[in-house]
Amino acid sequence: MLSSRLKNVTPSVTVAISSKVKEMKSNRINVINLSIGEPDFTIPEKAKEYGKKSLDDNKTKYDLVAGILELREAICEKLNKENEISYTPDQIVLSSGAKNSITNTILAVTDPGDEILLPLPYWVSYSEIIKITNAIPIEVPTKKENNFKVTKSDLAKVVTDKTKMIVITNPSNPTGAVYTRDELMEIAEFCLEKGIYIIADEIYEKIRFNDSFVSIASLSENIKNITITINGFAKSVAMTGMRLGYTASNTEIAKAMSTIQSHIVSHPSLTSQYIGLGALRECEEDMNHMVQTYKKRCELITKRLDKIKNISYVEPSGAFYIFIDLSKVKEKYKYKNSFSVEFCQNFLEEEKVAVVPGEAFGIDEYIRISYACHEDEFLEGINRLEKYINKFI
Ligand code: PMP
Numbered sequence: 001m002l003s004s005r006l007k008n009v010t011p012s013v014t015v016a017i018s019s020k021v022k023e024m025k026s027n028r029i030n031v032i033n034l035s036i037g038e039p040d041f042t043i044p045e046k047a048k049e050y051g052k053k054s055l056d057d058n059k060t061k062y063d064l065v066a067g068i069l070e071l072r073e074a075i076c077e078k079l080n081k082e083n084e085i086s087y088t089p090d091q092i093v094l095s096s097g098a099k100n101s102i103t104n105t106i107l108a109v110t111d112p113g114d115e116i117l118l119p120l121p122y123w124v125s126y127s128e129i130i131k132i133t134n135a136i137p138i139e140v141p142t143k144k145e146n147n148f149k150v151t152k153s154d155l156a157k158v159v160t161d162k163t164k165m166i167v168i169t170n171p172s173n174p175t176g177a178v179y180t181r182d183e184l185m186e187i188a189e190f191c192l193e194k195g196i197y198i199i200a201d202e203i204y205e206k207i208r209f210n211d212s213f214v215s216i217a218s219l220s221e222n223i224k225n226i227t228i229t230i231n232g233f234a235k236s237v238a239m240t241g242m243r244l245g246y247t248a249s250n251t252e253i254a255k256a257m258s259t260i261q262s263h264i265v266s267h268p269s270l271t272s273q274y275i276g277l278g279a280l281r282e283c284e285e286d287m288n289h290m291v292q293t294y295k296k297r298c299e300l301i302t303k304r305l306d307k308i309k310n311i312s313y314v315e316p317s318g319a320f321y322i323f324i325d326l327s328k329v330k331e332k333y334k335y336k337n338s339f340s341v342e343f344c345q346n347f348l349e350e351e352k353v354a355v356v357p358g359e360a361f362g363i364d365e366y367i368r369i370s371y372a373c374h375e376d377e378f379l380e381g382i383n384r385l386e387k388y389i390n391k392f393i
């Protein structure tokens with residue numbers, strides 16, 4: 001008999017689709033993979049050198065739970081310079097990926113039965129991590145006219161005396177929307193007033209197409225105190241498989257997370273930490289190059305999507321996703337339970353293109369496309385999408 005904490009927890013849809021694509025590819029089926037959000041770049045060479053050297057220097061033993069001091073110092077420097085937030089190394093906890101950081105945060109701050117607000121649409125793993133920790137995910141409806149960015153009035157409708165936290169993903173996965181300073185200030189002040197912690201998931205922070213990006217924790221000292229910033233190296237330095245993420249928070253929460261981590265994983269891989277250190281110290285140019293490439297791809301893909309009738313999408317300002325509204329297709333499409341799940345399954349089988357159903361993010365009329373791949377691949381994927389949609393409209 002399994003633990004009741006797993007009731008209603010489903011495996012990650014994004015990871016499952018990507019695994020299915022890998023299986024199809026190993027069976028020599030030529031699939032276009034626009035599903036998982038995984039950069040097609042490789043880790044910059046200078047960063048790799050740090051990892052190689054750390055092995056040569058035999059940095060392979062148990063080390064500090066919160067992560068090596070040099071890396072926590074480099075993260076503080078980055079947060080100070082780029083995000084205008086001042087932290088000390090004892091407020092930074094490195095973990096095995098941002099997923100691990102999010103889990104540590106929720107374990108450190110919530111009790112069973114506490115409610116965590118998830119503005120719709122939300123990244124697939126939040127709800128499932130929350131359920132695993134015995135907290136309760138509460139979906140917060142948002143408006144398409146506002147690019148699905150949550151507002152104070154959306155929050156006021158769902159807050160209860162059990163509300164403990166909210167997750168703000170900025171830039172957003174799956175929409176790519178980016179919040180303005182005023183929008184963030186309104187949300188953060190509301191959270192302060194109600195005593196709600198903020199998980200500020202800023203893992204896509206580097207991948208944005210306009211200059212303006214504001215970190216929630218930079219808004220004021222009081223707001224910083226209730227905010228746990230999540231970040232990592234998977235997206236910004238194409239280090240998905242190295243599993244390295246971190247939190248920046250007040251000292252009390254950081255200590256609690258270290259206690260949890262000391263029992264569960266000790267600390268993330270030292271080799272990964274040294275590669276992360278190299279990335280922060282030496283690879284700004286490489287990261288800028290990746291961002292410029294995503295920006296060009298975003299222009300290409302949106303220009304192409306604009307030519308397709310009967311669909312629309314949320315205008316992306318960052319990350320590498322497009323969230324496409326297929327409600328007009330849904331009206332004509334025959335499905336049994338979930339439109340987006342069945343649409344994506346059939347699209348994969350018939351046209352050999354993998355995309356993620358909107359249902360994984362809480363909104364069924366949509367699909368998500370990742371353009372973290374070569375333009376030939378996503379443009380061909382969009383050609384096939386147009387052809388497939390036209391069968392039904
Ligand atoms: N947050 C968001 C919004 C994500 O899209 C992802 C997926 N990578 C993560 C966190 C988890 O990142 P990591 O691979 O570092 O666990």
Ligand code: GLU
Pocket residue numbers: 012014015035036037038123124125173
């Ligand atoms: N976060 C990425 C995505 O949304 C990677 C897969 C995952 O961890 O969910 O596709």
